[in-house]
Amino acid sequence: MTSVTTAIQLVTREQAQNQRVTTCSSALAEDPWVIDREVQPTYGPGASMADPAPLSSPRQGELPEEYRLATDEELDLRILAAKATLGDRAVILGHFYQRDEVVQYADFIGDSYQLARAATEKTRAEAIIFCGVHFMAETADMLSRPEQAVILPNLAAGCSMADMADIDSVTDCWEDLAELFGTEPDDDGRVPVIPVTYMNSSAALKGFCGRNGGIVCTSSNAAAVLEWAFQRGQRVLFFPDQHLGRNTAKAMGVSVEQMPLWNPRKPLGGNEEATLQDSRVILWHGFCSVHKRFSVDQIDKARADFPGVRVIVHPECPMEVVDAADESGSTDYIRKAIEAAAPGTTFAVGTEINMVNRLASEHPEHTIFCLDPVICPCSTMYRIHPGYLAWVLEALVAGTVLNRITVAESVASPSRVALERMLAVQPRPVQP
Numbered sequence: 001m002t003s004v005t006t007a008i009q010l011v012t013r014e015q016a017q018n019q020r021v022t023t024c025s026s027a028l029a030e031d032p033w034v035i036d037r038e039v040q041p042t043y044g045p046g047a048s049m050a051d052p053a054p055l056s057s058p059r060q061g062e063l064p065e066e067y068r069l070a071t072d073e074e075l076d077l078r079i080l081a082a083k084a085t086l087g088d089r090a091v092i093l094g095h096f097y098q099r100d101e102v103v104q105y106a107d108f109i110g111d112s113y114q115l116a117r118a119a120t121e122k123t124r125a126e127a128i129i130f131c132g133v134h135f136m137a138e139t140a141d142m143l144s145r146p147e148q149a150v151i152l153p154n155l156a157a158g159c160s161m162a163d164m165a166d167i168d169s170v171t172d173c174w175e176d177l178a179e180l181f182g183t184e185p186d187d188d189g190r191v192p193v194i195p196v197t198y199m200n201s202s203a204a205l206k207g208f209c210g211r212n213g214g215i216v217c218t219s220s221n222a223a224a225v226l227e228w229a230f231q232r233g234q235r236v237l238f239f240p241d242q243h244l245g246r247n248t249a250k251a252m253g254v255s256v257e258q259m260p261l262w263n264p265r266k267p268l269g270g271n272e273e274a275t276l277q278d279s280r281v282i283l284w285h286g287f288c289s290v291h292k293r294f295s296v297d298q299i300d301k302a303r304a305d306f307p308g309v310r311v312i313v314h315p316e317c318p319m320e321v322v323d324a325a326d327e328s329g330s331t332d333y334i335r336k337a338i339e340a341a342a343p344g345t346t347f348a349v350g351t352e353i354n355m356v357n358r359l360a361s362e363h364p365e366h367t368i369f370c371l372d373p374v375i376c377p378c379s380t381m382y383r384i385h386p387g388y389l390a391w392v393l394e395a396l397v398a399g400t401v402l403n404r405i406t407v408a409e410s411v412a413s414p415s416r417v418a419l420e421r422m423l424a425v426q427p428r429p430v431q432p
């Protein structure tokens with residue numbers, strides 16, 4: 001199957017001639033260093049363009065010319081040579097959503113949590129090159145040995161969802177809630193609010209949860225984590241992804257009315273006091289720009305075009321999309337569901353296109369396609385191009401560590417508390 005990058009280049013040429021085939025931005029066909037030259041931090045062309053990147057977002061200096069001018073073949077030879085020289089001293093991790101041109105060099109491919117675990121298992125590696133986004137590299141740094149360097153090949157590979165909840169806004173919210181509910185436990189020993197952060201958040205927010213009796217969750221274990229939280233608290237403050245929080249709590253029987261949205265730009269998050277008093281889950285106003293593109297109309301069209309199609313979506317999709325799908329689950333769930341299906345199954349999948357196309361290539365016995373007809377990858381992960389990978393690998397060969405991601409121990413220590421609480425929670429068994 002054609003890689004997403006090649007498809008974008010082809011489609012962009014097509015777009016110039018006829019308007020029928022589309023990507024979410026023709027600028028995706030540009031090399032990422034064109035975007036890295038911009039003075040303002042940006043998430044790059046594509047799904048996240050409407051969400052302004054915070055001024056504090058890390059910026060990537062311009063890639064040296066020799067890597068910008070190198071052909072694909074030259075970069076391939078240079079990456080393979082550097083990898084061979086480094087041997088076990090370096091491990092390359094690739095996220096499911098990473099483009100094929102980069103993932104082909106990964107020693108391990110997985111979701112954010114699997115990659116963080118893989119980082120801890122590669123104890124001989126002095127350098128962990130994380131081909132994902134910033135929060136994932138932070139988690140890998142917190143879980144790896146102190147002498148291991150975690151490297152993000154392009155510092156501008158952030159996550160728009162993670163940036164939607166910053167430590168100052170969450171702290172302000174927490175103080176408002178403490179004023180409203182107090183801090184004393186009820187007769188059953190449950191405190192007024194338990195903070196729960198999705199793995200897709202900054203280390204500062206994981207640390208916040210560790211310090212305040214809270215916990216981290218992933219899309220694989222969110223239900224078990226919410227159960228843990230409800231045993232200890234009267235309600236949950238869930239950030240940054242409203243959709244994962246809402247979809248998970250709804251499946252556990254919490255009514256939508258008891259899940260108010262907290263908009264950090266409004267007093268009391270834009271809520272009445274009584275609404276917050278009745279709440280079970282307070283949802284932060286965050287979302288994934290990639291997954292919010294999926295719609296019920298796309299599902300209706302897939303069902304009309306492919307009778308009997310199995311529609312499977314990620315829980316970062318809006319609630320009405322999850323409700324209209326046949327099933328929803330994490331990237332790992334989607335992968336296992338496809339592996340376990342009888343040959344000849346047709347799947348319409350609602351998650352990032354690099355992953356969907358890779359699954360389609362790996363499973364020629366099925367028909368697999370992305371629900372969204374517009375080619376729109378995770379624009380931040382897309383910032384990692386083989387040129388950046390060659391640059392950091394060759395620097396390592398020369399004894400220089402570039403783009404190291406480090407989390408201060410004052411933040412890492414409480415973050416590990418929240419991560420360890422998550423690890424101690426037994427996930428609910430989910431069979432694809």
Ligand code: SF4
Nearest residue numbers: 159160161288290378
């Ligand atoms: S797919 Fe969405 S949540 Fe995942 S890294 Fe990209 S922007 Fe962030």
